[in-house]
Amino acid sequence: MMSNPQPTNYTPGPYTPATDIMTLPDLSVPVEAALFPQHIVRFRNDRRAASIGLDHLSDEIWVEHFGKFTSLAGSLELPLALKYHGHQFRTYNPDIGDGRGFLFAQMRDSMGRLMDLGTKGSGQTPYSRFGDGRLTLKGGVREILATEMLEALGVPTSGTFSLIETGEALERGDEPSPTRSAVMVRLSHSHVRIGSFQRAATIGDTALLEGLISYSLEKLYQVQPGDNPAAQLLNLVVERTADLAASYMVAGFVHGVLNTDNINITGESFDYGPWRFTPYWDARFTAAYFDHQGLYAFGRQAEAIHWDVAQLAIALRTISDSPPLIEALERFPVLYAEALRRRFCWRLGVATPDTESAKMLVEEAVRAMIADKVMIDQFFFDWRGGSLRNDDAQARYESELWLPFKSVIAQYSQPMLGNTPYWQGNGPCSTHIEEVEHIWSAIAERDDWQPLNAKVAKIREMGDAHWAENMTVPLDKV
Known part of the structure; x- marks a missing residue:
């Protein structure tokens, strides 16, 4: 069963090391971290x-x-570069894997979940191909902004755990060079991805494929395998990824590179490259300059993720009958629609009386936002709790285009608007490309980190405001 949006776990807990990934020895190879001149x-x-x-x-x-990757006590003795294949823009590539990162450590969090610490920019591996295994400092800064913003908007995401500048000058073709270097660590609920299963199926390693299924069910989803573990896992992945796709839409987020090697088996978003937040509800908006066909455009993300999950089903078909896998895949559109309604209401801060009303709410809101060119973040800020907060907000929605939406929102039950300072402010917290570039310019030109620190603080204020009243929308209502 899909759940309501859940806050990120910040509850303090003891350090509880783990090495569960070692039960899958054919999934990785041990590697060494690069030696950096500065930390x-x-x-x-x-x-x-x-x-x-x-x-x-x-x-x-x-x-x-x-920064130097001395192992954590009781966890992995050596870093592990994970092996996987993947469809990249729907072309199958068997020559990929962790090319500039590795799995550094595992542990359990305060909720008992198995967590990974993985890296980006930690040096070359056997899968680096022609890359230098490094990360630009700008890339690390961008990942901080992406994960903090998504976390605040209720999107299930990895967290940027650490960013350390490493003192190297890197050459890149897509940004001014030489540019500064960094190594990043992310905290993620697994680094096993759809591409991990694709590799096992492609090389005919049935034992690894079955091991991945057991690992995912028992260690990540914390359930016992049933009569058909492959179909059982696929159903869980369909539920999680349908919710992920909906969360992207409600956040106005465009991942940019939804390849199968970038889809975590837990449905948690991770690995942020050319991401952007779209200012407006624009189905054609793309994040990656190289996405010439708009394959991963804002309005096609659910389609893209569904296609990726279908590739998981194809991999699982080598050890399972097709009908239960097809049945699981066919659940995706309905689950996505349910999740979109639920998350839309959550971000608005309202509870809805029935499914049809929630459907109308989303349709009329999106239609009016597009027609009247109202920004996504501004809309959710102005209508938080189900009603407009002041005269300035009233003026933005005087057009007749908003009459159908106003008619629907008027049916909603008691608003759940809190009195936190964020909701009493002058406007929403957004993270559009212009501000991202401004934050980076301060660092690149003056080594001024204050704009980044201030932005992270503002984003966290927004996130805390979203969760302040522990608002949930019952699943049977939407």
């Missing part, structure tokens, strides 16, 4: 670190583990 801590996520018992580390010890 400057630029970002450490102590909120997330508290949930795995690592927030108490000094900066010196932090660098030792997350």
Whole structure:
């Protein structure tokens, strides 16, 4: 069963190391981290670190583990580069894998979930091909902004755990060079992806495929395998990824590269490259400059993720009959529509009396936003709780285009609008490309990190406001 949007786990807990990934020896190869000439801590996520018992580390010890990659006690002895294949823009590529990152450590969080610490920019691996295995500092800054914003908007996402500047000059063809380098660590609920299953199926390794299924069910979803574990897992992945697709839409987020090697088996969003937030509800809006056909455009993300999950079904078909897999896949459109309604109401801060009303709410809101060119973030801010907050907001919605939406929203039950400072402010917190570039310019030109720190604080204020009243919309209502 799909759940309501859930807040990120910040509950403090003890450090509880794990090595569960070692039960799948054919999934990875041990590697060594690069040696960097410099280590400057630029970002450490102590909120997330508290949930795995690592927030108490000094900066010196932090660098030792997350810049020099000295192993954490009781966890993996050596970093592991994961092996996987994947469809990249729907062309199958068997020559990929962790090319500039690795799985550094595993542990359980304060909720008992198995968590991974994975890297980006930690050096070359056997799968680097022609890459240098490095990450630009700008890429790391962008990942901080993406994960913080998504977290605040209720999207299930990995968290940027650490960013350390490493003192190298990198050459890149898509940004001014030489440019500064960094190594990033993310905290994620698994790094097993659809491409992991595709590789196992393609090379004919049935034992690995069955092992991946058992690992995913028992370690990640924390359920016992049933009579048909492959179909059981596919149903869970369909539920999680349908919700993920809906969460992207309600957040106004465009991932940019929804290849099968970028879809986590847990349905958690991760690995942010050319992402953007679209200012307007524009189905054709793309994030990646190289997405010439708009394959991963804003309005096609549900289609793209559904297609990716179908590739998982094809991989699982090697050990399962097709009918139960097809049945699982066919659930996606309905689950996506349900999740879109539920998440739309959650971000608005309203509870809806019935499914048809929620459907009309979303349709009329989207229709009016498009026709009247109202920004997504502005709409959700102005209508938080189901009614407009002041005269300025009233003026933005005087057009007759909004009459159908106003008629629907008037049917809603008691508004759930809090009195937190964020909702009493002058406008919404957005993270559009112009501000991202402004934040980076301050760092690149003056080594000024204040705009980034201030933005993270503002985003977190918004996130705290979203969760302040523990608002939930009952599943049977939408």
